[in-house]
Amino acid sequence: MALRSKIWTPSAMNLAVVFILVAVLGCHLSLVNSLNEDDSRNSGTDSSPNKSVETAPQENIQETFDLDPKGNCSDEIKNFCTPKTGSYLECITQELQSEQAGNMAPNGKEISDPCKIEVRFMKIASYKDLTLDKKIEAACQKDIEDTCSNYFLGPGGVLACLREHKDTLSQACQNEVFVAEKDAANDYQMDPLLSEKCGADAQAYCSDVSPEGGRVQACLRARASKVTYACRAELFRQEQENAGDLRLNVQLYKACEDDKKKFCADVRPGNARIKDCLENFRMDPGFSKTCKVEFDKMLARRAEDFRLDPVLRDSCRKDISAVCGSELEDLLEVPREEPRVIHCLQDFQEELTDPQCKKEVHRALVRAAEDYRFDAFFAKSCEDSKQKYCKDADNSRVLQCLQGARDMIDTTCRSAVFELESRLSGDIDYKVAMKASCGMEIGKFCKGLRHDQGAIIDCLQQKVDDPDMGEDCKKEVVLDEIESAKDYRLNYRIYNDCLEDVRTLCPISTVCGTSEPCGGIVMKCLQTNMEKIKSEACKKDIFSFTLKEAKNPELNIPLQTACHEDLKKYCPKVRTKDHSQSLRCLRSHRNQLKSECKDEELRFSMMEASDIRLTPSLMNACGAELGEFCKAVSPTNGDAFKCLQMHLEKVEMGTPCKIEVDLQEARQASDYRLDVRVRTECQKDVETLCGDVDKSEEGHATVLKCFVAQYKNLTGGCQTEVAYAVRMALWQYQFGSNLTLPCDSVVKSSCDTKEAKAIENVVIGTYGQCLTLSQNFKGMNPECKALVRVATKEGFYVGDNPEADLAAEIAKLKELRGSSSDLGQSGMGFFWTTTVVAFVALLGVALFRRYSGPPRAYTLVVKGGDV
Numbered sequence: 001m002a003l004r005s006k007i008w009t010p011s012a013m014n015l016a017v018v019f020i021l022v023a024v025l026g027c028h029l030s031l032v033n034s035l036n037e038d039d040s041r042n043s044g045t046d047s048s049p050n051k052s053v054e055t056a057p058q059e060n061i062q063e064t065f066d067l068d069p070k071g072n073c074s075d076e077i078k079n080f081c082t083p084k085t086g087s088y089l090e091c092i093t094q095e096l097q098s099e100q101a102g103n104m105a106p107n108g109k110e111i112s113d114p115c116k117i118e119v120r121f122m123k124i125a126s127y128k129d130l131t132l133d134k135k136i137e138a139a140c141q142k143d144i145e146d147t148c149s150n151y152f153l154g155p156g157g158v159l160a161c162l163r164e165h166k167d168t169l170s171q172a173c174q175n176e177v178f179v180a181e182k183d184a185a186n187d188y189q190m191d192p193l194l195s196e197k198c199g200a201d202a203q204a205y206c207s208d209v210s211p212e213g214g215r216v217q218a219c220l221r222a223r224a225s226k227v228t229y230a231c232r233a234e235l236f237r238q239e240q241e242n243a244g245d246l247r248l249n250v251q252l253y254k255a256c257e258d259d260k261k262k263f264c265a266d267v268r269p270g271n272a273r274i275k276d277c278l279e280n281f282r283m284d285p286g287f288s289k290t291c292k293v294e295f296d297k298m299l300a301r302r303a304e305d306f307r308l309d310p311v312l313r314d315s316c317r318k319d320i321s322a323v324c325g326s327e328l329e330d331l332l333e334v335p336r337e338e339p340r341v342i343h344c345l346q347d348f349q350e351e352l353t354d355p356q357c358k359k360e361v362h363r364a365l366v367r368a369a370e371d372y373r374f375d376a377f378f379a380k381s382c383e384d385s386k387q388k389y390c391k392d393a394d395n396s397r398v399l400q401c402l403q404g405a406r407d408m409i410d411t412t413c414r415s416a417v418f419e420l421e422s423r424l425s426g427d428i429d430y431k432v433a434m435k436a437s438c439g440m441e442i443g444k445f446c447k448g449l450r451h452d453q454g455a456i457i458d459c460l461q462q463k464v465d466d467p468d469m470g471e472d473c474k475k476e477v478v479l480d481e482i483e484s485a486k487d488y489r490l491n492y493r494i495y496n497d498c499l500e501d502v503r504t505l506c507p508i509s510t511v512c513g514t515s516e517p518c519g520g521i522v523m524k525c526l527q528t529n530m531e532k533i534k535s536e537a538c539k540k541d542i543f544s545f546t547l548k549e550a551k552n553p554e555l556n557i558p559l560q561t562a563c564h565e566d567l568k569k570y571c572p573k574v575r576t577k578d579h580s581q582s583l584r585c586l587r588s589h590r591n592q593l594k595s596e597c598k599d600e601e602l603r604f605s606m607m608e609a610s611d612i613r614l615t616p617s618l619m620n621a622c623g624a625e626l627g628e629f630c631k632a633v634s635p636t637n638g639d640a641f642k643c644l645q646m647h648l649e650k651v652e653m654g655t656p657c658k659i660e661v662d663l664q665e666a667r668q669a670s671d672y673r674l675d676v677r678v679r680t681e682c683q684k685d686v687e688t689l690c691g692d693v694d695k696s697e698e699g700h701a702t703v704l705k706c707f708v709a710q711y712k713n714l715t716g717g718c719q720t721e722v723a724y725a726v727r728m729a730l731w732q733y734q735f736g737s738n739l740t741l742p743c744d745s746v747v748k749s750s751c752d753t754k755e756a757k758a759i760e761n762v763v764i765g766t767y768g769q770c771l772t773l774s775q776n777f778k779g780m781n782p783e784c785k786a787l788v789r790v791a792t793k794e795g796f797y798v799g800d801n802p803e804a805d806l807a808a809e810i811a812k813l814k815e816l817r818g819s820s821s822d823l824g825q826s827g828m829g830f831f832w833t834t835t836v837v838a839f840v841a842l843l844g845v846a847l848f849r850r851y852s853g854p855p856r857a858y859t860l861v862v863k864g865g866d867v
Helices: 002-008 015-024 029-043 058-064 074-080 088-100 113-128 134-147 157-164 171-186 192-205 212-222 229-242 250-263 273-280 289-304 310-315 317-324 340-347 355-370 376-381 383-389 395-404 411-423 432-437 439-445 455-462 471-484 492-497 499-505 507-511 521-528 536-551 557-570 579-588 595-610 616-621 623-629 639-646 655-670 676-681 683-689 695-700 702-709 716-731 741-750 766-771 774-778 782-791 802-818 827-852
Strands: 732-734 762-764
Touching: 074 088, 088 113, 113 171, 113 192, 134 157, 134 171, 157 171, 157 192, 171 212, 171 229, 192 212, 192 229, 212 229, 212 250, 250 273, 250 289, 273 289, 289 355, 289 376, 310 317, 310 355, 317 340, 340 355, 340 411, 355 395, 355 411, 376 383, 376 411, 383 395, 383 411, 395 411, 395 432, 432 439, 432 471, 439 455, 455 471, 455 536, 492 499, 492 536, 499 507, 499 521, 507 521, 521 536, 521 557, 521 595, 536 595, 557 579, 557 595, 579 595, 595 655, 595 676, 616 623, 616 655, 623 639, 639 655, 655 716, 655 732, 676 683, 676 716, 683 702, 695 702, 702 716, 702 782, 716 732, 716 766, 716 782, 732 766, 741 766, 741 782, 762 766, 766 774, 766 782
Parallel strands: none
Antiparallel strands: 732 762
């Protein structure tokens, strides 16, 4: 075999080779001259005759262009071609193909090297001039006349024409052209144009490579940067022509012959049908490793240039022109370094008009999602980073691995990662790991939903906390959710539904680079400008995202970025996935937080206050109470929370709910911006009356205190909301609260703290009622008196003398109560009872007025220095 290999190599194409050629074709002088000129140019060998080779008679070649039965193949003709059933050349060629496929003759005979050489050079000659082979000429004569009469008829010109138009040829001619293509795929010199353009390069770079088995073509492609442009163009031309038929990829066909018989026996060859069939079974346990290795090489090569995917190339011709502004004929004759066209088709997949084109583009993206090698640009850009950070990662997990190492990988790879994850954002078919882990959940929760446009992905995200969702599925959904939160462009629905609103409301998107995530700044902008968003679909998407963000702190990228060090420093024992605990821990250290972390915590707290659904801890603790008492109340604009406050003393209110309501009230009493109604109604008053207040100290209720001091000057809507806010602070009294701190001494000295029933240090109602008693009011310090005065401004208390108004109401209640023997009491007990009734009545009427009236519009306002 070593000797055979040496004989077949271009460098060993010595004098004997040419001598045999002259002997075989000696009577056809012009043909001999042509062959000698080509072979001398391609291999640099001498062309003097070899007298040891027996010469074929001239009349045989002229009549049949066939092997001489007395020549170098005489023994082979006797062994394999007797009796004669066709041309000897065809017979020996078929035997050679069987040999190359590993199917040896039963008698153990092999084709000799001199015979192989003679066959080879006869074929080379016939493909240069089709008139030499009467069989080809007969089969294709009419096709040549109809199709190639005006074609350049130089060496190999007619065959090139027939190959180019093979789909329109007669069946007989197609068969002969296929034989020629198969020979050329096996041996580059049997493709006259390829041999002419690549002969010198083959001699220079692949002289030690055997021409059979397509090895020279593979060698030249591996050295593409060195070979001439003309040679690269011819190599790519042959590759394109052969891409549609498995039989024309010599290595692949040999490796996958058994798999073809096993999985695709009934599939007709041509138009990439067998390749598509094998691809469907590529991951089957019975698929051979040998075939998979070669098949993956083919897919990786196809990913380098869409023109090597014949079905995609042909079906997308119109869309490439319409969507991508390119004509196939105008593209370079060699593969592009940067896959612009295929990326264009992928980026604008929904705008494609040809269903088959859309299907093939989808398949190409699925391949890229399944194996990083099948996006050529990504594979090339990230090869170094992959080897450095993800060497042991499965091919399907390389993208996820590099996402996790995003801060460490090089800039080129970061750009490629972002581009690929953007393309894979909207279709569950592209989320390979998620789809594999969530098969049952998709069938249960998302049945009937379309796979694209983010439908199933969003469905799984909505069901992530469902007890029926498996842990593997939940893990994959959350991982994907975290990655998509890093940039609005990675969230398919938000990107598409909010495109116009982003342009008008968030010009910061223009500073987002094209190579890496923006860190959630556009999401943050859309949340801040929620009321200004015009698209209802966009509003819905942003709220849905914010709701998920409220449940999982890892989705809140701005907060995670701003508070990373503070969380690590002050909250090391808090579970990172418990959003409520993370926020509470940060709030408990608010005075120690860095300014950027403090701003982000406040921003999110303001969003929470605007809609009760954004406070999972409150929703979880008060689910039953909301269903029983507040079913008809809007969850937005603070309405549902106020409803819960109104029912705090109901026996049906569970302790966990009361605790959560008290915690939320304490937050609102510390910062006016966390009371959505006060913030909305008092926008102008903040600037006109309290503009000199230190906003950095707002966590200590500085603005609310200013509102109390300036109460008479507040606008009407602001007065109402401030009065209600102060009343609630007194109703849910908490010692040490910044707003009600001036009243702590009064409560301790004048109110019976022993009888008060506290929940988590909060006494609901009792202290507030006590503070409104006239005898207590008279001895109060001015600051506490101002709070009580403001708290009694809404409802029954409308004058400047709240104690007199309160006394009048109590007198009425006494009179009413005295007429009922069942309710008769005397002394202090009676006084406390009527006081409680009065205060509850006040609260009930006030809340009735609030909820019976039209809801106020909600506008989220963010001041520059406050967030």
